Amino acid sequence: MHAIGIDIGGTKIAGAVVDELGGIVRSSRVPTPVDTAALEDAVVEMIGELEAGERVDAVGVAAAGFIDAAQSTVYYAPNIDWRNEPFREKLEARVGGSVVIENDANAAGWAEFRFGAGRMVSDMVMLTIGTGVGGAIVAGDRLFRGGFGAGAELGHLRLVPNGVACGCGQHGCLEQYGSGRALMRMANEIADAGGIGQSLARAREEHGALDGTIVGGLIAAEDPGAVAALRHLGRWLGEASASLAAVLDPQRFVFGGGVAVAGELLLAPIRESFLEHLPARGYHPEPDFVIAELVNDAGVVGAADLARVWVEEHA
Numbered sequence: 001m002h003a004i005g006i007d008i009g010g011t012k013i014a015g016a017v018v019d020e021l022g023g024i025v026r027s028s029r030v031p032t033p034v035d036t037a038a039l040e041d042a043v044v045e046m047i048g049e050l051e052a053g054e055r056v057d058a059v060g061v062a063a064a065g066f067i068d069a070a071q072s073t074v075y076y077a078p079n080i081d082w083r084n085e086p087f088r089e090k091l092e093a094r095v096g097g098s099v100v101i102e103n104d105a106n107a108a109g110w111a112e113f114r115f116g117a118g119r120m121v122s123d124m125v126m127l128t129i130g131t132g133v134g135g136a137i138v139a140g141d142r143l144f145r146g147g148f149g150a151g152a153e154l155g156h157l158r159l160v161p162n163g164v165a166c167g168c169g170q171h172g173c174l175e176q177y178g179s180g181r182a183l184m185r186m187a188n189e190i191a192d193a194g195g196i197g198q199s200l201a202r203a204r205e206e207h208g209a210l211d212g213t214i215v216g217g218l219i220a221a222e223d224p225g226a227v228a229a230l231r232h233l234g235r236w237l238g239e240a241s242a243s244l245a246a247v248l249d250p251q252r253f254v255f256g257g258g259v260a261v262a263g264e265l266l267l268a269p270i271r272e273s274f275l276e277h278l279p280a281r282g283y284h285p286e287p288d289f290v291i292a293e294l295v296n297d298a299g300v301v302g303a304a305d306l307a308r309v310w311v312e313e314h315a
Contacts (some may be wrong), residue, residue: 005304008063018304022115060307062107069149100307109136116293121251129257130285133175170255177236186229231269238273256292
């Protein structure tokens with residue numbers, strides 16, 4: 001049973017035919033149109049292209065934003081002009097088959113749970129460390145969505161009262177301390193301070209500004225200033241993970257996104273901070289901390305598999 005997964009990003013739409021084991025049979029990619037009507041057309045065209053010559057039983061579409069519990073309506077999308085958009089209904093009318101809509105972080109987390117770093121556990125939390133912080137929760141082998149479908153927005157866990165302003169309208173969210181954007185802010189602060197920040201300061205002067213590629217390269221080279229920024233970021237993520245463990249008690253934390261390519265350099269401070277902030281340390285079982293495995297394919301693989309699950313459950 002093959003399913004199609006579509007992952008709508010801010011700059012590109014990725015799609016793939018995915019088999020029952022999470023393997024990609026065929027894939028496609030196009031730029032994301034700005035106009036919503038053109039975006040819908042692009043998704044429909046991609047589905048038609050991918051299903052040609054294949055037996056496809058379901059289509060899953062992943063996008064950033066709040067999706068209702070019925071996996072049908074997009075309440076709100078931050079990068080697309082969708083407000084209470086009945087996207088599933090529109091697509092099903094045009095493609096003639098079952099379509100499921102899912103939050104992109106949920107789709108990526110589900111893919112890791114089923115086919116990647118979350119295999120062999122029943123309860124998992126995934127944090128995707130990109131420009132912001134995405135979240136996914138699997139509890140008792142099932143994806144957690146919440147009563148309204150908008151759960152697991154872990155990037156907006158309040159971490160620092162009256163802290164840094166967040167785009168969600170609040171202050172002190174994890175996203176402002178544990179994201180790629182936060183890493184850039186910390187790297188610039190270390191560059192301003194001199195000392196171990198000299199390499200960061202030189203790179204900033206040479207290029208006009210620090211970006212993820214520059215800081216990532218310095219981290220890979222184990223530059224003291226860049227690694228210090230990463231450790232600071234990791235400590236915030238570890239503190240947040242301890243709070244999440246107190247509520248969710250996962251067996252495993254999975255970290256994905258661009259910053260996660262740092263691997264153990266990121267995981268080490270996360271583990272240290274987690275243990276420092278874990279309630280009842282010494283008596284509370286300790287979860288694993290691992291890096292995501294599926295990388296850029298997680299969104300399409302997860303969207304396809306969630307669509308397959310939906311069809312099986314509603315057959």
